[in-house]
Amino acid sequence: MHDTLSHVAPVVAPRSLPAAGAIDLRTHLAAPLALFAVALTLIWAYGLDWRLAHGLYAWEGYRWVLKKAFLTQHLLHRLGHDLSVAAWAGVSLAWLASFRRDGLTAWRRPLGYLTLSVLVSTALVAAIKAGSNMDCPWDIDGLGGTRPHLGLFDLRPDSLPDASCFPAGHASGGYAWMALYFFFLMTRPHLRWRGLAVGIVVGAVFGIAQQLRGAHFLSHDLWTAAICWTTALGLFLWLRPKTNIGSASR
Template identity: 30%
Template sequence: MTQKSINFQILLSFILLVFVLIFFQVTDVDIYIQELFFNFNNMTWIWNRQEPISEFLLYSGLKKSLIVFALFILGILVIFWRKQIIKKYRFGLIVIVLSSIIVPFTIISLKNITNTPCPKNIEYFGGNYPDIKVFDSYPKDFVQYGKIRCWPAGHASGGFALMSLFFLFKKRKNQILALGFAISLAWLMGLYKMAIGDHFLSHTIITMLIAWLEILLIAKFTKRKFFEKST
């Protein structure tokens, strides 16, 4: 991907991010979609968060696997930095490592400051919080004893960081396959969290857009600073 196409993708991603933020802020689409994951007869979510196999495959085990993968890529870079085969893929490997750090860090930082409830927390789905969106303020008479950390989707951020695999490959077909794999895995993680009441649809979409925007910025900076000068 050239710097020109990266710049275009950055602009497009930013515009789309703003549109999605506004769209979900002014509509109740999140609620309508989330109703599909909730049983109003017994006031429970359609997937049990305590179910051990899915919890391991789609949450705890997968999260650890993503960390191990990032450390593995970092190890390859450090140990084999001067090897010719690594030089060929060095740009993509650096983008992957930086994305694996920066994307989750950004999402976790946003979660720490936005103070937005999860679906399971709001009154409509049996919780005790009002339906507060990210740019809303809590009612004056609502007593909150601590910040809540549900926006955007932190768990899926590790999966979306894998969209950086796009920059590892040279052939367009392989780039598309890598991007498709990362998006599919991340959305599997996101849908699991929706099914147990931890996130709205918008939380995962926002995480995906922020992740891709940051990956593009990382690729742009890395290419300009360390690779274009050497060509």
Template identity: 35%
Template sequence: MPDHPLPQAQPATAPHARPGTIPRRLLARTVLALIGSALAIAAVAQYTDLDLRLAALYYDPAHGNFPWDRSWFGRDFMHGYLKNVIVWFGFLLIGGALVDLVVPLRFAPLRRMQLRFLALAAALEPLLVRSLKESSNLHCPVAIDLYGGSQPLLRLLDPVPAGWHAGHCFPAGHASAGMWLSALAVLWLPQAPRQALAVFAGGLGVGLAMGWVQQMRGMHFLSHTLATAWISTTLLLALLLLFWKPLQAAAADVARPAGSRIGGCVPGAGR
């Protein structure tokens, strides 16, 4: 027998990761990507004519309007029916979360955390975008003299002239009605991050499509829609940082054998 006991194998742990926290490397990459994309959006809006070129594609100078603004698809379907369905879906989630908060429903702890996450995303994302839009000086394309309006073009970083009439058109409000759908990715967290990423991209795509139709109608520039996508993504990251530990705790409770659970739920999850 050896004089000293053999060293015991230590359980492998991911570098820079602690239980209950998002891996530092992933978080750092996400933050850097958000910073880089914010700078890119600002550069597109301020130093390129991409916004103007895309708007010109849908503007009819002979009639002085954006034909898609008069179409059933652009005005009634995309800006009406589709938006209303998504908005009422959000109200349903918010209402369900509020009811569960007052009179706990028969939800598993993980589903309860996910419902609260979705309710906050559905409420906060459009509210944040709307608040920023109401304080914005930028005008929509239809109001600018280049496209039949009466206001001169003001870029994102331009100084605001004295006596300027605020346009309240940045970021894109309509796109925000669809962008929050990217929060549905939480239904696959924390167990299936790849599927969650795909759902996040799909939800963001719905908002981008809604924003693009608004560009076709002359109601927004591309940079307006991209700014809304950035705000939505940043808000979801903040919510994920807030909810990550409760989500992991609830998921661990689901994986734990039924006989070992205390009261069948994570302490405090139903409060």
């Protein structure tokens, strides 16, 4: 095994970059939270959750025809979940390999951060979802179900069965990868916006697919995105190295 590894082209270690990982909390925390609060206020004030869900329900002929469609259920939901898990497993294996290959030593902390951030983000969303007791649109009266439409802070009658549809669990498999922003901030800062775009786009695609299936409201996805971003930021502030690796930020 040693002889085999000796013939593998060495991994180029990233260059030292002092203070490139320093971030402004006004930009990375205060501004996103402000946008989140404004978006939630607009959704509540204009009833956008209900309007959008009912509009999609009507567009699909007053039944969630996309609930079991190949594109939304099998491709974007099941396969999308599997690909996200596979990507996380790949990052985890790369992190473990960094303990055995000298060429990966400099990447150990960034890979460990990305592994932990994706895991914690998705686990946190799943834990909140398990205890939130919120219904999916497809269970609600007027959207194909029989249960009353209750808000996040409304009291739930004991006569209703338990539910677990808030926040959006599947979307977290995409939004958790917003942590790529901080991974690249530690390694290749000029790629950080592309990393952020990957997480946002994949999360939005997963979220829209679930809304088309009647599984979630718009606000469910917004909460998931907020949870994933703040988790990624918090773990970065905890785990970031004193000096970062990669080329100069631009």
